[in-house]
Amino acid sequence: MIFLRRLKTAFMWKKTTTLLLAFVVVVLGFKLFIYDASCVTTVLTERENAGIPEKELKALKQAWLLEHQKKNANAGHESHDHMVDEPPNGNAQQVVSPIECLINDNYTVQCLKSSNSDEMVYMPFEFLEKYFEVYGKMKHYDGYDRFEFLQSNVKVVYKPEQPYTYHGAFMNFDSYNVEIRERVKCVSGVYGVPVSTQWDANGYFYPIQISQYGMSHYSKNLFQKPPKRNVYEDGQISSQVRWKATNRYCHYESILDKETDSHVIKFETPETIPLGNGVTMVLGNTVEHELSFDIKFTANGSLSVILDTNEKSKQYTIHYITNSALIDYDGHSSVFYGIGPSTNWRHISRDLVTDIRKGLGMIRRKKNKKIKISIQKVSKIILRGSGLIDNITLATYDHMAHFKDACNWMVANLDMASGGWKMSISRVLDEFEVIKPGWVSAMAQGQGLSMLSRAYYIYKEEQYLEAMAKALLPFSIPSKEGGCRAKFLDKFVWYEEYPTTPSSFVLNGFMYSLIGLYDFKSLLEDKFAISEDNNLPSKTVGVVDIQATYKTVKKLFDDGMVSLKSMLPLYDGGTRTFYDLRHFAFRKPPMIARWDYHTTHLSQLALFATISSDPIFEKYFNSWQGYMNGKVANHN
């Protein structure tokens, strides 16, 4: 068999351009007569080695091998288009044998065995990826392919460089894009906040999502350069040449609006004209897609936007109509958003890209497939019905408008009796009892506090302060009684993301709630020069007793931090983190946090590390960060 092995080795050589040579050399050695191909086949099948003495044959092969090896070595430097597939310093191709690999005495997987030098076994990544739930992908850069192996499918979490503040960016939310998520049906035209379909396909407002939407825009606004804004109409600049009426029953004029003391455009068209007709203004903007305007309808009406898209240059129209419909699509070229009666002045700001995509998604929606259409030109707007409009603008973004919409929704939707942002949907969590609509989440309360702290910082409106003071109530009321307070073994206070029975102790939601408490506490300290040791005379802002509120929020935060520091170890699986402690409640294996929750834990720890002097946060950040790279806890 030695001979055969050698021969096989020969075929390992990568470059084959010179193999022809080899054939000829061999044939010379054989000194065979030349038949036609089929004839030779027969002869050789019958006479092994073609009758050549084995010794001679060996020598010939050896000569051929050497020759081929040399050619190959030379060719290596020439054939660049082939070399590009090789890593730097890569070895020559190898011959390997398949070997059966018996996995845990249970089933087999085909592996490879190399017997080049030390016997080495290679296992297929196809198996490893499922068995260990790891990730891998071929990547090409720097001129060659390599395989990237990853323990986790998420990006590294970096420690923030600056200490966290209640008025700065919220964690890494500037990288969030809440509204484009699959589980967001659309951004409501009435309220300017996202509508979730996560746990109810009909769509519902979810305070947590709304806060995250608001805070993502707030955070983006801090990091992005100022938006480019094109004001097409503010009622004063004599741009009326851009306006055009569909017919003589449609009117427009610039007037001074007494309510706002501002020049605005007054428009009036018959209500009976079809959508897409009325008073038109050409925009022709190919760059900015964030359309905003101030509007006040005096009768039913609509504002339509005509968009040129990349879809075979097809035009679509988005109609913003004074009704209560959420979103609709005619399956052809029109998307509809209800904006409510809008009979009071309001600022509407719409991301046209999101709006068109969500609209088309109504029919074309497939799971995990986002509509990829893009806008080539915001062509024109058309006003129908009667009303006033001002400040028609196309901008690169209008984050603060979205932030404010989110804040206002939160204020308007706080249940004044309980202080809770009550959830309108049921929540089913595995073996837990179904949580019926009307429940309160500490995470929603916390995220609301974080957002409204920023709102008060920016806008200084008492309504935000009042909402926040109210929103503390559920933290002191047990989950079973409509609040979100739990206790771990009668010892550690916990604020529950889900007020389950028994308690579930979801970690990330708890940490969000603590961040919210921290934000509100910091705001009070900052804006009212209040502190633990600083017993100022009682002060009231709106209906808020600042001193008492501060005392409450501080105690809630401090108690929660004690629990967090004490209970963090219970979420450490040694290889991953746990999402919650349901395993403790139900005496079953833990619910491991999927990697994106794991990174949420990390981002939160990183935040706490900047506001707490306790080394625990840095410590856990480091070891949990390690789990993402396969560095697991020690064993004895």
Place this chain on the structure above:
Amino acid sequence: MIFLRRLKTAFMWKKTTTLLLAFVVVVLGFKLFIYDASCVTTVLTERENAGIPEKELKALKQAWLLEHQKKNANAGHESHDHMVDEPPNGNAQQVVSPIECLINDNYTVQCLKSSNSDEMVYMPFEFLEKYFEVYGKMKHYDGYDRFEFLQSNVKVVYKPEQPYTYHGAFMNFDSYNVEIRERVKCVSGVYGVPVSTQWDANGYFYPIQISQYGMSHYSKNLFQKPPKRNVYEDGQISSQVRWKATNRYCHYESILDKETDSHVIKFETPETIPLGNGVTMVLGNTVEHELSFDIKFTANGSLSVILDTNEKSKQYTIHYITNSALIDYDGHSSVFYGIGPSTNWRHISRDLVTDIRKGLGMIRRKKNKKIKISIQKVSKIILRGSGLIDNITLATYDHMAHFKDACNWMVANLDMASGGWKMSISRVLDEFEVIKPGWVSAMAQGQGLSMLSRAYYIYKEEQYLEAMAKALLPFSIPSKEGGCRAKFLDKFVWYEEYPTTPSSFVLNGFMYSLIGLYDFKSLLEDKFAISEDNNLPSKTVGVVDIQATYKTVKKLFDDGMVSLKSMLPLYDGGTRTFYDLRHFAFRKPPMIARWDYHTTHLSQLALFATISSDPIFEKYFNSWQGYMNGKVANHN
């Protein structure tokens, strides 16, 4: 490059015996003139494809491939000496390229890439074994090699078929061989129990090890077939022909011993004669290695055993001497064990293999290297000094003698004041405060209870009952006050293997303590027809108030079981189990249980599943068993 790739594919085929054919076919296609080899080289290097039109060349290659493939398929069934290396249905050899694999964006590992059909990446087991801490080994059986991949380095734990009883085998201890462990210095000649060197190289008695030694022999005794016994002398069988005296000052005779009312051998030699001289009896046994005898020295003396070994037929002598030395070795051919004065009748039973190995290990000892010497013949024994001897026996084993020695040591070494088997060594556990000598372990208490329950079952001696009743005391005394009781968050009672500050909550030690309590409780229920609902009139055995003791042990057990069931989830890491809860105390990553502790957990759960109706034990057994096969907990 398509052409080159195809050509490469061609060379992957395993059987090469028919390649000669291929060469010829190719050459025919080329219709080249035949030069001498060096000349052809030049021509072909200069003229790529040898001037053949690419289309024609492709067709030729294709024909050749098909032919080769056919040949190859046929050859597969012929070449048996090659096939033997292949797994069943193994594929042909493959050509693979090395590919750089970037691990977690941090370092690179050389992997293989196969481009046979789908591109597949293979990772070297050498890397995987370190990265994932898994195990693998080439194994040859059924006529071929395969690679065995294992998640863990321990054997599967089987659920016991029979319910656990306090008088049956203890868990899987029948498979234990305590005395041969590296950390056992030897079995004491004075007490017949092992001496540990685990935490003190000088050697010390460790109650846990002694109980495990006793229970392993007890359990072996239940499972092994009755020992083969050769009685060489019982004082009555006229076997005195076997005896021989070294000189005329050495005497022996059979007498009737009044104390035991038995015929025994009386021996007397001058104390001044050298070791290895005196009264000799030839044994010449090549099969049994467990030497036992009843002996009573009336003056100093020794019993020496001469052994033929496999070490170039070298003879060694083990001297059992009436002194207090533990073990010694002269570096040449003599091993010494002190057996104490032995002035009262005692039964001594020695595993000569263990004794000689531990003896030689005194000098030759290297870490992790056990002495492998074996005995070929127990040649003879030599008595020196004055005394009486009876029942000189060589047997396959004498497990119950070892069990009884262990029981007696435990009774004799129970601290009567505290009820604790006090530890004579310090214990250093990572970040915990050093535990100073004199500490008590719930595990020792529990293992003691388990062993003595069996002892009382077998021997019905009150001393065992009294020791057990006393041994309950530390379970009610906090660790800080010299007991072993802890509490988790003021809620769950725990019996500590190590009475650390803060509490460490070692799981396996706690479960052992519960098993001990269960054994004692079961013994009382069984032997005294006592039960929870059965208030018999007060009964005293020895100094033990049976009713009160039962009440105590039952409460300790029940409370402990509540804790166990509640806290088991806290030891579940989702991929492994935790050894203890030190991470909770020190706010750090958990101490993962190494696989043999993991299997101890499993064996213990399996035991509890047979004595408790609570499904938790079966449930955790199954999921934790799964971790050994890489079946980890779910993530969300």
